[in-house]
Each structure stands twice: as C-alpha cells, then as structure tokens.
Amino acid sequence: MRTVSVDGGIADHPLSPPTGPLAARTRGLRKTYGPTVAVDHVDLDVPEGAVLGMLGPNGSGKTTTIRMLLGLVRPTAGEATLLGHAMPDEAGHALPDVGALVEGPGFHPFLSGRDNLLRLAAAEPRLGGGDIPGAVDDALERVGLTAAARRRYRGYSLGMKQRLGLAAALLVPRRMVVLDEPTNGLDPAGTREIRSIIAELHASGVTVLVSSHLLAEVEATCTHVAVLHAGTVVAQGELAELLETGNPGLVVSTPDTTAAMEALRGGRIPSRLVPEGVRADLTAATAPEVVACLVRAGVPVHEARRARTGLEDLFARLTQGETNGEDRPERDGLSDVVETDGEDT
Amino acid sequence: MTTQVLAGTGSRAPHAPTVRLLRAELHWIFHRPRTLVVLGLLAVLPVIVGVALTLADSPGPPGDGPGGEGGGSLLASAAGNALVLPVGTLAMTLALLLPLAAAMAGADALAGESAHGTLRGWLLAPVSRGKLLLVKAFGVATVAATAAFTMALTGMLTGLVINGGGTLFTLSGTTLSFPAAIGKVAVAAAWVSLQLWAVGAVALAISAWTEHPMLVVASVLAGIVLFSVLGLLDALSWLHPVLLNDSWQIALADVLRDPMPLDTLGEGALRAACYLAIGLSVAYARLTTKDG
Amino acid sequence: MNPKRKAVSIAAAGTALGVAGLAAIAVPAGAGEAPELPPVSAESLVESVLRADAPALSGTVEVDNDLGLPAVPGVPALDLESARVYSDGEGRSRLALEDGASEHTIVLDGNTLWNYDSATNTVTRSPVDRAHGERPLGPEGERMADPTRLAAEFLRTVRESSTVTVDGTARVADRAVYELVLTPKPAERTLLREVRVAVDSESRLPLRLSVHTNGTTEPALRIGFSDIDFGAQPAELFRFTPPEGATVEQEQQPQREDHMRDEVAGDVVGEGWDAVFVGQLPAGLLDRQAPGERGENVRGLLGQVGTPVSGEFGSGHAITTKVGTALVTDDGRVAFGAVPQQVLTEALGTR
Structure with a gap:
C-alpha cells in the first residue's frame, strides 16, 4: 500500500493516509511576513518512530515550518501539533520531550562548550538539579566533544559548533528530535557521525525530523520524506515508495x-x-x-x-x-x- | 481519516525550577568578560576620584553658586569628608556611566542573546516567555545593583582610608556614627539602583525589539542626552517631572542632608517605578508576541 | 482568551499604570476644594494669630518670586527657592537652605546661632543675646502682653489705609486656612494690589504670605509652607557640633543689621501703603567697589541697572520692580517704597 500524498492531496484525494500515531502534524499551516508568504498550506505528517527527511531547496520553507512546529513562530493560519499538543500555546507540554537544533548552533562565545550546555541544561524541565553535570558530560561524549568540553566556544571549528548544537538537542532522552540542516559545515567524517547518531535515535524509537537541501543525506538516513517547494509540501511519504x-x-x-x-x-x-x-x-x-x-x-x-x-x-x-x-x-x-x-x- | 495523534503527558506543563534559571543567568552574566571589566572600572572610579581630590587638596570653593549643581559640586564637599565621596561619585556616574552599564546589561539580555541565537535554546527547553523576561530582568537588576553597591563600597572605603573614620558628616554638618553612615550610603546606592532598574527596563524593552545590542545602548544613550537637553529648557518645565533623569543630579545630595528630605527622593523613586512598569510591560508584550 | 491577546492586555495594563503614575507626578497636586470652615471675623482671626504660640513643627518653606528685579551682571540672582524649617516651639530652631548640592544649615540652639556652609566646610558661631530678642525663628507670641488689645490696635492702624477682610478659605500645605486679605484703600498710591495671608485654621499660624501687584494675576512674591507637620521634633535637630576638619569662626556682636542702621540714616515719609523711606547713604558708598566680578563701583552699577531720572530733587537713577521702586540720587540720597516713581520724587522733594 502506498503512503504517498502530494500537495494537499490528502483532503482531495484520500489516497492512503498514514497509519499509526503521529509525532507531529500540521494542517493548513501558513506564515506570512508582511506581503511575503513564507509557508502556505503545509500539511505535514511525521509518523511516530520515523526518521522524516524534510527536503527542499533553500528558501522552500523548511526552517519556517520547523519553527512553527516547535512553537517559536506563531502561524498566521492553520494548526501545528507536536506530540499531541497544540503549538505554540501548549509548547510547555510538548517541548520537554523534544530536542532541537534549529537555524544553526547558538552559543555564547565566551563560555566553554560545557558551560554553554550547563546553561541550557538548567532550563531542561526533565533534568533534576543533580543530574545536570552527568547529562551534559554524556551529551558531550555522545557527539565526541569531551576533549574540547572546557575550551571556549569561540575557538570551536564549524563542525565542533554543529556537534555542540546536536549535544544540546540530546541532553535529555527525547521522544522526538528535530534537526535543521544538521550536517551544515561538517566534513564527511562529521556527516557520517551525524548519520550514525540519527540511526541510533531511530533504533531506540525516537522520532526524528531532519531537514536538508541535500538529497543524498535524506536518502541515506530517512525512512520518510517530505518535499517542500516554494512554501508548500509537494510530496511526502515513505522513502522507499517515493523512490519508486x-x-x-x-x-x-x-x-x-x-x-x-x-x-x-x-x-x-x-x-x-x-x-x-x-x-x-x-x-x-x-x-x-x-x-x-x-x-x-x-x-x-x-x-x-x-x-x-x-x-x-x-x-x-x-x-x-x-x-x-x-x-x-x-x-x-x-x-x-x-x-x-x-x-x- | 484514521490519523491518530499521540496523547499528551499531563495537564500541568513540567518546568525547570526558577531558582535554577536565575542561578544560570547570574553565572552567565558574571562570566562575561565585558560585564566584569565594566563593573571593575566602576569600582575603581571612586578610588581615582578620592585620590585626585586629595592630591588637588582644595576643599572649596563651591561651584558657581546655585545652578552649579550636580555630582561635580557635590564632590567639592567630598574632600575631607568620607561620607560625601561614595554618594558624590554615585551622583557623578549616574549622569551617564551607570545608565550605560545598565543599558549594556539590558542590551545583552535579549538583543545580544538573539544575535547569538542563544535565546532559542531556552525557549525550546522550554522556558516560557514570561519567565524568560523575569529571569532577564533579574539579571539586569543584579548587574545594576552590583554596580551601584560596589561603587558605594569602594567609595566609602576610599573615603575612610583617606580622611579617617571621624569624617563621616553630612552636608548639614552632623557627624554620623559608622552604622548611620553605612545606612545613608546604602540608601543612596539603593536609590541609584532603582533608577538604574528603570533604565534597564527601558533597555530591555528596546532589546526585545532588535537583534543589535549596540542599537539598544545607542538608543538609551540618545534618550539620556535628549532628556538632559529637555531638562535644561525652561520653556518645557511642564515636561520635566516626567523625565526620568529630572532629579538625578539633585536627589542624591538630599541623602547627605540631615534630616533627609524625602520629597525629591520619593518623587524620583516613583518616577523610576513608573518607567520600570512601562519598560517591563512593553518588553513583555513584545517578547510574548514576537517570533523566536 | 488567546494567550497572545492576554499577554498584550497585561502589558497594556502595566503601561497604563506607569503612564498614569507619571501623569500624577507631572500634574501639580492642585489647590483642591476650598475647605468648609466656620466663618470668622477679621478681628478674631487677627487676634487668634497674635495669641497663638508657634508650636513645634517641621516644614518646607518655598519662595516664589516674580519681583522683576533687574539682573545685576556678575552677581548671582537672589533665588532662594526652598528652606526646611524645624522648630521645637521653645525658642530653638533649625533652618536648612539648599544651595545646589551644598547646604547652609542654621541652628539656633538657645544660646548660640550656628551657621554651617557645607561647600566650604565652615562654621560661624554667633552668641545670641536673648534680651535683645535676636531670634530669627522664635515665636512672636511672647512679646504680646494682651493679644486682644494688640489686635484691635493693629486693625485700627491698618484700617486707616486698608480694607481688611477674610476672603474665604483655601488649602495651603494640605491644611485648611483662612485667607486674610489686606487691600489698599483707593486713595493709596501704591504698586501693590493686595497682600494675602493664609492662616492655619487650627494652629492659627500664618502659613503663607503673598503679595499681589496691579496688573498681574500671579503673585509677585509668595512665601509659604509647601508642607508642614506639627508635633514634637527630635532634640538633636537643635544641637550643633562642628564636624571634624571644619573651620570655625566666632562672630561678635553687634549683628549685621545694626551696621546697616548706623550707616543708612533716614526717615519714613508718609503713612500706609505709600509710606516711603527717605535717607542718606553712607558717605563714599557710591564710589565703593560693587559686589560681583566686574570691578565696577556702585555708581557704575546703578547706571547699568537703573534708569536716569531728574527733577526738583536733582538727578539720580531709579530702579523699578513690580513691588516697589528705589531712587538713588547722584549726591547719595536714597528713597524707596512700594510706590510708583513719582511718589519717590515727591518725597525727596519735601526734604
């Protein structure tokens, strides 16, 4: 059975809607900045446990869609649901179980990588006060930054910065991880590491939403794919079937x-x-x-x-x-x- | 349509303890080299002023009669008086340096964080935007109060070292006991802190609108200069009571009078509270509605 | 409610609160409603003022002057704006004059008048001879043996030239007051329109004096309490110990005012509102160094601030303000009063 839907076709052409629970869902999502329409009619389904690759050229609305899904941006119209909670109004319920790396890593240059993570960990609802240092060290180890943990972020290479961003998303065991262009600036080895981390997350049942403008990356890591073009989803479904x-x-x-x-x-x-x-x-x-x-x-x-x-x-x-x-x-x-x-x- | 949606986890959203956030904010603020440099310079300033006054060794004459008001002429009374030095340097720096320090803290708090993309980290944790503002306001308030009280402390110590413990007397000629003198200087520092909080709140409001910290500092600087100019125009005397810095240069001298007249200090405090309310409200409105 | 809209309304409420607060600061408190007080006659009001003892109090006296004094180059304008006043009701008092960021503190501790200037850290101490009654803030009441008789006498004298009325009530320093008004009779040749004295309805202490001139609505001079509290004051306010490092100067009697009396001799010509003081300046005063930085003599200064006049009396310079006129002749005679210039020239001519 096919699970491919195209361009809002779910309502018009009830082809074969995804079965099973959804980790994230948007309906009729629209965002305008003044006269500019950034995203329009985005109906996105992220099945639970899937690794969904959001594929689209730069400017196709991937990041805006992710920001609305995470409650950072309030949609002009439409609705977004994350882990069963309406975004952005119920962000407090959904986000503790969601790790995210959006729009590149954002850290303070004068703090060490570890101090930056400690600062973020302090805000994590799922972390008890005593668990913070351990969680930070685990996350650093997971992305291979243990050796550089106490160096200032200012001195990090682009790849290290990206990995620190990933570590921030992995501070707490998540139900869902959202990665916006995670391999930006990474060398091939770094890209492979990201892929293996995504594979690990997938194996442990975590839903992953990863955006990319690189097709190969999506082909290599994803079970599902959604293609965005000019602010709308033009195709989405299981990777294997979309390939055919x-x-x-x-x-x-x-x-x-x-x-x-x-x-x-x-x-x-x-x-x-x-x-x-x-x-x-x-x-x-x-x-x-x-x-x-x-x-x-x-x-x-x-x-x-x-x-x-x-x-x-x-x-x-x-x-x-x-x-x-x-x-x-x-x-x-x-x-x-x-x-x-x-x-x- | 058979799409199921994952059920939520509970009715009350989990959240990190506020104290933990405040501690993390302070850690961040006091590990920022720029903040430390500014606070350090402000702390050294009373020492420099005290030494300079002693070397100049001119206990008078007063300024050019009435009208030569302000920290400058208050400092004319600071030589030989351990009590006037801390309050006088506070009055002097309240004209520009201290507000700039508060503006800088406010600029870093939101605009600076946005520029680094770090505000997103806490929003995604998640920290609600109201609580984010609370934490940020607390951080700015701490910087401002630290600046004021550090200056008061180093000023007091400098005055005592240079002039001796018997020279704690007021502008009214009353010699104060050591605790009473501490109390007066603390009142001055607290009043200055409140004024700086007002500046910081306005800076936070501007900070919530932009991603450029320097724009915030420049706006506050421009505002202070504008208010000072407006304050000099007698034709606008009806406007003067609403200018935040209207009483900055005269109110602190009142702390040094005995008994302490409270009307100017009280009006200044009320005015600062109004600016504080407006600044925080605008910052809150912007922060809760803007895209993160 | 939509959380966004809720946040905006909270913020709007906060902003409104702040703006309202600022408006409250900016808008002066206003005189408020005239209080309802039992009617009182001018006689009994004056009598009660004379009978009243100055109680222990603290307050702020403000001076608004719109006298129209000519600006003297190089000399700071007379702009005492406010002074804080403390009295223990028993002859001890304290006066604090703010002068920019410095302060003049004047303490009368019963026997000694201390005058401290914080800008120069200088103390001047002057012994006070109580018998001579040199008491800047002392109660007036003690000298009045019989207030009733005194009041009657006072009113009789005043009514020869003035109309004395109680013109309703008002609020001064947040206290209910009677307004006692002295208006010159039509025959009086004066620049003044009326003098108003606000008398506290309870303590019968005069709280405000205002002098109004012809042709203006705002008083030319108003001196009065902007706030006042009656009640015992801390005793340490009426003691003074020179601070460490201060210069202490001892001033001997006689007081400065006596010098003036010795030097300017003269008489009062006329009665009532158009009374004029006519006298002779001390010899050589006109050629002395004038105060200020220009290094001119007094005669040169007069030439700058006064207008030249001449008449039967000779020639000289007149200085005109809203409340009075002064005339200094070139040969050193002087006349002044709350009158137009013509009255002065007449007065000078009669001598």
Missing part, C-alpha cells in the same frame, strides 16, 4: 538506439535517450507492450529493466518543475506525480 514513484519507465539496453527510438515513436510510446540506452515511458504503455513493440521492429534488446526513478529525479523534477522536460509536456511535476500515483500499483 515518479514517472515509471523502462530502460532498454540496445546497440541500436536510433532504431529503438523510431520503433517506440511508431508505437506512440514516449521515450528518450539515456546513457544506458533508451528509456520508455510507462504511463502510456505497459512494460510487455514496450518490449513487444521493440521486438516487432527487430530492435535487439539486451536488457530491459524497470527504471528506478530515484528521489533525485523526483526532487529535481519537483523543484525545477517550472521548466518542461521532454517527457512530460504541458504538465508540471506536481500533477505528474499525482497521476502516476493514482495509476500505479
């Missing part, structure tokens, strides 16, 4: 691509050249029909396999959908996905 979504196609390996293209055009099957051969669109024909068409025309077929669209393709199509590709004339990426979504399976 998109324009289904059949990639055919053949030495004679010209003949293959001609044959498919004759069979009224949209197609294009790809490095491996020819890619036939499966919206108008089924795979056996494509192969049959080629065989009838005498085109040698070495191999035919279902094209794995890839989130990258999806992401690229969704976010750059304004420019028409040759395989989806007079339709933008959005409606394209809606249709394939309905036809598939």
Whole structure:
C-alpha cells in the first residue's frame, strides 16, 4: 500500500493516509511576513518512530515550518501539533520531550562548550538539579566533544559548533528530535557521525525530523520524506515508495538506439535517450507492450529493466518543475506525480 | 481519516525550577568578560576620584553658586569628608556611566542573546516567555545593583582610608556614627539602583525589539542626552517631572542632608517605578508576541 | 482568551499604570476644594494669630518670586527657592537652605546661632543675646502682653489705609486656612494690589504670605509652607557640633543689621501703603567697589541697572520692580517704597 500524498492531496484525494500515531502534524499551516508568504498550506505528517527527511531547496520553507512546529513562530493560519499538543500555546507540554537544533548552533562565545550546555541544561524541565553535570558530560561524549568540553566556544571549528548544537538537542532522552540542516559545515567524517547518531535515535524509537537541501543525506538516513517547494509540501511519504514513484519507465539496453527510438515513436510510446540506452515511458504503455513493440521492429534488446526513478529525479523534477522536460509536456511535476500515483500499483 | 495523534503527558506543563534559571543567568552574566571589566572600572572610579581630590587638596570653593549643581559640586564637599565621596561619585556616574552599564546589561539580555541565537535554546527547553523576561530582568537588576553597591563600597572605603573614620558628616554638618553612615550610603546606592532598574527596563524593552545590542545602548544613550537637553529648557518645565533623569543630579545630595528630605527622593523613586512598569510591560508584550 | 491577546492586555495594563503614575507626578497636586470652615471675623482671626504660640513643627518653606528685579551682571540672582524649617516651639530652631548640592544649615540652639556652609566646610558661631530678642525663628507670641488689645490696635492702624477682610478659605500645605486679605484703600498710591495671608485654621499660624501687584494675576512674591507637620521634633535637630576638619569662626556682636542702621540714616515719609523711606547713604558708598566680578563701583552699577531720572530733587537713577521702586540720587540720597516713581520724587522733594 502506498503512503504517498502530494500537495494537499490528502483532503482531495484520500489516497492512503498514514497509519499509526503521529509525532507531529500540521494542517493548513501558513506564515506570512508582511506581503511575503513564507509557508502556505503545509500539511505535514511525521509518523511516530520515523526518521522524516524534510527536503527542499533553500528558501522552500523548511526552517519556517520547523519553527512553527516547535512553537517559536506563531502561524498566521492553520494548526501545528507536536506530540499531541497544540503549538505554540501548549509548547510547555510538548517541548520537554523534544530536542532541537534549529537555524544553526547558538552559543555564547565566551563560555566553554560545557558551560554553554550547563546553561541550557538548567532550563531542561526533565533534568533534576543533580543530574545536570552527568547529562551534559554524556551529551558531550555522545557527539565526541569531551576533549574540547572546557575550551571556549569561540575557538570551536564549524563542525565542533554543529556537534555542540546536536549535544544540546540530546541532553535529555527525547521522544522526538528535530534537526535543521544538521550536517551544515561538517566534513564527511562529521556527516557520517551525524548519520550514525540519527540511526541510533531511530533504533531506540525516537522520532526524528531532519531537514536538508541535500538529497543524498535524506536518502541515506530517512525512512520518510517530505518535499517542500516554494512554501508548500509537494510530496511526502515513505522513502522507499517515493523512490519508486515518479514517472515509471523502462530502460532498454540496445546497440541500436536510433532504431529503438523510431520503433517506440511508431508505437506512440514516449521515450528518450539515456546513457544506458533508451528509456520508455510507462504511463502510456505497459512494460510487455514496450518490449513487444521493440521486438516487432527487430530492435535487439539486451536488457530491459524497470527504471528506478530515484528521489533525485523526483526532487529535481519537483523543484525545477517550472521548466518542461521532454517527457512530460504541458504538465508540471506536481500533477505528474499525482497521476502516476493514482495509476500505479 | 484514521490519523491518530499521540496523547499528551499531563495537564500541568513540567518546568525547570526558577531558582535554577536565575542561578544560570547570574553565572552567565558574571562570566562575561565585558560585564566584569565594566563593573571593575566602576569600582575603581571612586578610588581615582578620592585620590585626585586629595592630591588637588582644595576643599572649596563651591561651584558657581546655585545652578552649579550636580555630582561635580557635590564632590567639592567630598574632600575631607568620607561620607560625601561614595554618594558624590554615585551622583557623578549616574549622569551617564551607570545608565550605560545598565543599558549594556539590558542590551545583552535579549538583543545580544538573539544575535547569538542563544535565546532559542531556552525557549525550546522550554522556558516560557514570561519567565524568560523575569529571569532577564533579574539579571539586569543584579548587574545594576552590583554596580551601584560596589561603587558605594569602594567609595566609602576610599573615603575612610583617606580622611579617617571621624569624617563621616553630612552636608548639614552632623557627624554620623559608622552604622548611620553605612545606612545613608546604602540608601543612596539603593536609590541609584532603582533608577538604574528603570533604565534597564527601558533597555530591555528596546532589546526585545532588535537583534543589535549596540542599537539598544545607542538608543538609551540618545534618550539620556535628549532628556538632559529637555531638562535644561525652561520653556518645557511642564515636561520635566516626567523625565526620568529630572532629579538625578539633585536627589542624591538630599541623602547627605540631615534630616533627609524625602520629597525629591520619593518623587524620583516613583518616577523610576513608573518607567520600570512601562519598560517591563512593553518588553513583555513584545517578547510574548514576537517570533523566536 | 488567546494567550497572545492576554499577554498584550497585561502589558497594556502595566503601561497604563506607569503612564498614569507619571501623569500624577507631572500634574501639580492642585489647590483642591476650598475647605468648609466656620466663618470668622477679621478681628478674631487677627487676634487668634497674635495669641497663638508657634508650636513645634517641621516644614518646607518655598519662595516664589516674580519681583522683576533687574539682573545685576556678575552677581548671582537672589533665588532662594526652598528652606526646611524645624522648630521645637521653645525658642530653638533649625533652618536648612539648599544651595545646589551644598547646604547652609542654621541652628539656633538657645544660646548660640550656628551657621554651617557645607561647600566650604565652615562654621560661624554667633552668641545670641536673648534680651535683645535676636531670634530669627522664635515665636512672636511672647512679646504680646494682651493679644486682644494688640489686635484691635493693629486693625485700627491698618484700617486707616486698608480694607481688611477674610476672603474665604483655601488649602495651603494640605491644611485648611483662612485667607486674610489686606487691600489698599483707593486713595493709596501704591504698586501693590493686595497682600494675602493664609492662616492655619487650627494652629492659627500664618502659613503663607503673598503679595499681589496691579496688573498681574500671579503673585509677585509668595512665601509659604509647601508642607508642614506639627508635633514634637527630635532634640538633636537643635544641637550643633562642628564636624571634624571644619573651620570655625566666632562672630561678635553687634549683628549685621545694626551696621546697616548706623550707616543708612533716614526717615519714613508718609503713612500706609505709600509710606516711603527717605535717607542718606553712607558717605563714599557710591564710589565703593560693587559686589560681583566686574570691578565696577556702585555708581557704575546703578547706571547699568537703573534708569536716569531728574527733577526738583536733582538727578539720580531709579530702579523699578513690580513691588516697589528705589531712587538713588547722584549726591547719595536714597528713597524707596512700594510706590510708583513719582511718589519717590515727591518725597525727596519735601526734604
């Protein structure tokens, strides 16, 4: 069963709403700054226990959505629910169980990393007074900052700063962790560490909401994904299924691509050249029909396999959908996905 | 629609003990190098003034008659008098330096924290915005009172070392016992603290509107200069009673009179309380409605 | 209620409170309603004032003057604004004059008058001869043997030139007072319109004196209590010990006022409101160094602040203020009174 929904399609197209409890949910979320609409009609579902990657180019509204979800920003319209509590008015109930790293790490330069964490830990409702030093040291160790704990934050590298921010989110065992661009400024090793921490959190049942403008990061760490574009959610669902979504196609390996293209055009099957051969669109024909068409025309077929669209393709199509590709004339990426979504399976 | 939503955890929101927050705030304030430098300079100032007055060794003449008011001419009486030095230096620095120290504390409290992105950390813990303002106001108040009382202490000690314990006498010529003198200086420092709290509250209000701490300090500085100029214009005498610094230069001399006339001090205290209420209210309104 | 709206209304209430407080400071307390007091005749009011003993009190005396004095270059204006007054009701008193950030403290401890100036840390002590009655703040009552007779005599004299009335009630220093008003009779040639004395309805102590001139609504001079408390005062207020390091000067009798009397000799010409003092300045005074920093003599100073006049009496300079006129002739005669200049020239001419 698919759990893909697109562009507010849940209400209009009751395709397959997520099952199970939600750790966070927004409905019709809208935020305007003066005449500028930052976020509009955001319906986001974060299933409990999921690692949801919020994917979108810079300026697509990821951070604004996260800030509204965390109660830092009051929505202009719509509602946000975090761990069952309406935000921002019930932030006091929800936030103690939520760790967050938003808009980069924010710490005092003249305090040591440890003192900075002690200051934040003092405000943690879930920490008893006596548990604070232990919690701080644990969090520092978890992000690998124990050695630098007593150095001033001013002298930290970008990666260390990012890790200290992560440590702040992990001060207390959380039910949910929200990480806004956590790998910003990290080297590959640091990125791997973040991924392993996310994996640990996932393994222990913590819901993770992680935003990124890097597709690879989301592909590598997430179970679910929501794609934002120009302030709205254009697609969301389980990662594995979203990977298969998109324009289904059949990639055919053949030495004679010209003949293959001609044959498919004759069979009224949209197609294009790809490095491996020819890619036939499966919206108008089924795979056996494509192969049959080629065989009838005498085109040698070495191999035919279902094209794995890839989130990258999806992401690229969704976010750059304004420019028409040759395989989806007079339709933008959005409606394209809606249709394939309905036809598939 | 079968979407379930996780149930909440209870009716009363958990929160960190306020005392813990206040302690964390003080730790932060008194580990900030800039704060320590400013407090240190203010503490040394009475020593410098005391030594300078002794070296100059001119117990008079008075200022240019009436009108030559203020800490300057109050200090004319400070040579040879251990009681006047602490109060005189408080009066002198209340004109500009002490308010700037309070403004700086207010600027760091909200605007500075916003600029570093550190205010978010506490908001997400979460600390409610009302409590955040409470903690911040407490921190600013502590800085202001520390500045005033430190200056009073070093001024008193300097005066005693230079002039001796028998020179604790008032402008009315009454020689005071040591505890009574301590009491008078404490009243002066407390009154100065209240005035600085008013400045700090206004600074907090501005601080809640901006992310630029220097803008807060500059605004307060501009306000003080503006108020001082308005206070000099006789045509605006109807306005003078609402200017916060209206009585700053004359009220402290009243502490040194015996018996102590309370009307100017009391009016100044009431005025400061009004500014305090307005400043904190505006800061609260802004802090609770602004995006974090 | 929406938490946001709730927060804003709390903040609005706090701001309103602060603004109201500031407004309360800025708006003067106002005279308030005239109190209801039993009617009293001018006679019995004057009598009760003369009969009253000055009680133990503390208070602040404020002086508002709009005399229209000419500004003398280099000499600070006379601007005593307020003084704190303490009296134990038994002849001891204390007066504190604020002078910027310094203070003049004058303590009369019964036998000695102490005058302390904090700006110079100087004490002047003057013995007080009680027999001569040199008592700046002492009660007036003791000298009055029979207040009733005295009051009648006083009123008879005053009524020759004035109308004396009780003009209702008022509040002064938050106390209910009767307003005693002395108005010159139409025949009197004076600059003054009326003199008002506010008398405390209980203690019968005069609490405020105001002098009104023709053509202005605000008094030219008002001296009175802005606050007053009756009751025993701490005894230490009426003792004085020079502080350590102070310069102590001993002043001998006679007092300064006697010097003046010796030097300016003269008579009062006329009666009532248009009485004029006519006299002779001490020889050489006009050529003495004038007070101030310019280094001029008195004659030069007169030329600056006075207007030249001449007439039958000769020539000289007149100094005009709202409440009176003074005329100094070039040959050293002087005349002054609460009168227009013409009365002075006439008075000088009669001699």
